[in-house]
Amino acid sequence: MDLLDTSHNVLLVAMSCLVALVAGFTGLSMTRDLAAKPVFHKKASVSLAAVALGGGIWAMHFVAMLGLQMPVLFYYDAAITLVSALVAILIVGAALILLHFTGRSRLTIAMAGGLVGVGILAMHYIGMAGLELCRAVYTPAGVILSSVAAIALCMLAFGIAYGQRTNRHIVLGTICFAAAVCSVHFLAMAGTRFAAVPSSAEFGPLMSNETLALGVIFFSFIMFGACLWVSVTYLPAPKHQDAAPAASPAPEAAQPLLQIPCERDGGKVFISAEDVLFVRADGHYTQVYTEKDRLFCVWPVTEAAKRLLPAGFLQTHRSYLVNPQRVARFERTKDKGRCLFDGDELPPAPVSRSKLRTIQDALASQAGAVRAT
Template identity: 75%
Template sequence: MDFLNVHHSGFLIVMSCVVALVAGFTGLSLTRDLSEKPMFQKKVSVALAAVALGGGIWAMHFVAMLGLQMPILFFYDAAITLVSALSAILIVGAALILMHFTARTPTIITLAGGIVGIGILVMHYIGMAGLEMCRAVYTPTGVIFSSIVAIGLCILAFWIAYGQRTNRNIVLGTFCFAIAVASVHFLAMAGTNFVAEPDVAEFGPSMSNETLALGVIFFSFVIFGACLWVSVTYLVAPRTAKSSANKAPEKSHHIPTTDVQVPCERDGTKVFVRSSDVLFVRADGHYTQVYTQDERLFCAWPVTEASKRLLPTGFLQTHRSYLVNPGRIARFERTKDKGRCIFDGTDMPPAPVSRSKLKAIQDALAAQASALRA
């Protein structure tokens, strides 16, 4: 079997990696703070993120393929090329649905990352099947190695990006995602040979490199445009957060005035509870328990995330594991060098106040009482 001599354009290799980075950043950024959004907006954001990530996988692959140079003229089957794009978008969409519409457990994060890795592999090999006038011949080493790298790096990307939904983690997750996409392509291509195959078995209409280039340019333009749109909110967010943090001490002595939608679960269904209806929040391992007047609900936020969201609205941290709504405290009791906050309702447990927090909590509650009297 005579293999064809193959070369690659260095410029298009670099551009394909840039496309992967931009797509990863756009997709992971679109899914920030979804717990605070209405269900319809949440569904739209997940759908757009799936298009950005899945479409980015496809665009990266074919930008690199546009740089593939062989001594023969070759084409692409348009139908198979379209199927490769849709496969990537649907598989990534399935992973994002798991992440945002089910309880985000370690198993779910790992499973979602693995699904995205499989999506990259499926897209690559379906896309390669669309070649006409030549045929790809794979080596077991290339297939196995690229598969391990794809799945492993995508799981790592999801653990980083979804471990804590900070801007820093999203950027780190973006790099892991881009490396995973690029690694699959170039590791697989390194273990791939090509042979001429004049007899074409067409599944759909043929498409030249020039036609493919137009499609890839258009899709890349859409992804880059979405990246610019996302970047505006991304860059503004830290300043807003900082501003809120600076104002937090001022607000902490008053009843919370700004409602935050707290994502909880009730009988396996996700519900949103207004922070003004929350009595207190208690850490429970990597998650939290949210107490309202009538029930206790599971929340996927860790206590660090709950603190970031609720303290600027006026909640008080009475203990490293407890966040308390001062407006719902019925009375405060001190026992030696500790204390506890009592709430209305005989079945409602008190929230402990640690020794290190005792003076700050007493001062905050005294200031609140004075403000109410005034």
């Protein structure tokens, strides 16, 4: 069997790496801050992120393949090429569902990363199976190295991007994701040789490099546009300077009340912050207490603190946020305390030693303001 000499266009190789970076950044950014979103919004964001990540894996592969130069004419089977894209999108979608619709832990993050690595491998080798008039000949070293790189780097990428959902971690996760996609392709290609075959055995219609290039350019254009769209959320908010001072500030009553997304009897409800007595951490989620109900909330306690502390709530303990306006009385026992509420069978909210003085002063100030009113 005569093997063909191959080379690569350096510019297209660089472009393929850029496509992988853009796809990773777009997909990982689309899934930020989904915990507080309605279920439909969450499903739509996860679907778009799966298309961005899975489609980006596919686009990176075929941009690099457009740069592959061989001394024979070769084509692609359009049906197999389409299957390779859909497989990547579906497998990435399954990983994102695991992350956003189940309890997130180190294990689920690692499983999701490994699943995306499998998706990259599946996409690569299915895509290579679509070659016509030439055949890929693999070496064990290339298959093993690309497989290890795919799974290990994807687990690292998702571990970083989902360990903490900050801008810095998402950018670092993007770099690891792009490294995973590019490593799989080029490590596998380094261990792959090509042999010409006299005829094609099409599963679907044949597609030339020119036709493939049009499809890849179109998808890449959409992805770069999506990247610009999500990039807006990373820009600092502009500071507006009015030419003239406002006549008078808007009355406090005109400000929209903060609504907390909760679940009741399998359905979503929104509870006004002023009706909440306190919020208690419950693993990766929280429990919201009103006078009559205890409701499940998808916010982690860190997200609840970010939204409720500016609204006047007090953090009495690392796991508790209290509405001071609903505290009936405060009790202190030695170096700890607790806030009590009016209502049947409502548990008290503990006050940790480090926050004791702060909470006492805040509640005293609140009581003084009520008396002055």
